Amino acid sequence: MVRSPNSHLENRMITLWGKRESFSFWLLILVLFPFREIQAEYHWNEVKFTAVSTDRSLLDFTGIAVIDDIQWISYYKLNHQIAVKVDWISDVLGTDFIEEMCHLIKSHERDAVSLIHFLTGNDTKTERNNTMQYILGCELDDDIKLNSKIRIGLDGETMIEFDEHQRHWVVQSPRAENLKPIVESLFWTNLRKRYVKQYCVDVVQKVIQNSTMKENMPPEVVVSRHDSPNGTITFSCLVTGFYPKFIMLIWKKANEQAIWGKESSSGTLPNADGTFYLRITLELPVGDSGAGYTCVVEHRELKKTTIYPVPGKPHKRKPWVMVLSILPVFILVLSCALITWKKREDSYPGTYFICI
Structure with missing residues (x-):
């Protein structure tokens, strides 16, 4: 049985979170909503982060963001880079926004071990690694927000989640019981609303309004x-x-x-x-x-x-006729593959920002 965090650790976490609002983005986690194709102007945005930690240090930290099935940004702890996969999206959001997001991600990266300790009750008796995953997501019909959901997961188990339609946090694991009064506070409620708007809804609206994705194409x-x-x-x-x-x-x-x-x-x-x-x-x-x-x-x-x-x-066709007809196609495909490989070797698309 997993024991709950002691009062000393809980007070330490509340103090840490109260001083550093950046930690709130950890609460915008594991957004799994039914991405239904309900209307023609339906759009969705999902920002997902994954942290792998021992009882003492952070081993890995990654993040990706996806709008309408198109991955537009990624972050890797190894190189401390945010990669904006689509150049024009970087122009639309602006350098200031990317740098601000970069600083937030670095803050969350530094706080990952503390949050994992909080959820596991600061249990250092086992040597196993812990994996925490969280996603912030929202659904929009054109410029109207339909829903947003947040979920925090640890080691494949849902800890706690928030559904805007339900308008309250739902604890899915006893290990998150001590987290619920914190995330339900007025301070964290205001932060949750602000982050959903700033990093989810506003991003979708800017990208869609300035992109070619709204140009309808027949199949x-x-x-x-x-x-x-x-x-x-x-x-x-x-x-x-x-x-x-x-x-x-x-x-x-x-x-x-x-x-x-x-x-x-x-x-x-x-x-x-x-x-x-x-x-x-x-x-x-x-x-x-x-x-x-x-x-x-x-x-x-x-x-x-x-x-x-x-x-x-x-x-039915004779075998030698089929071979002769396939050979030119094979040569063409091979040539295209070599050209593509050469292009990928020479350059990597996207805009990169170093997160310090």
């Missing part, structure tokens, strides 16, 4: 067919290059209803340019000829529901 659709030697047929419907993220993609056969439960989906994932892609495959049972199947796509940039038929069964 490009590619439908393909693969016939296996065992007689099964697999259809693939790939939609890519679309924005915003919300899209509907289903398989239909002739005049029947949509086919549910027989597909496998990649999930909606980000492209490097800020658009998204989605692939759904459908495997038919042996004996099904594959006739009459279509891929149905709905997206706000398509004027109407669009239907894409599946190509027919491919004709």
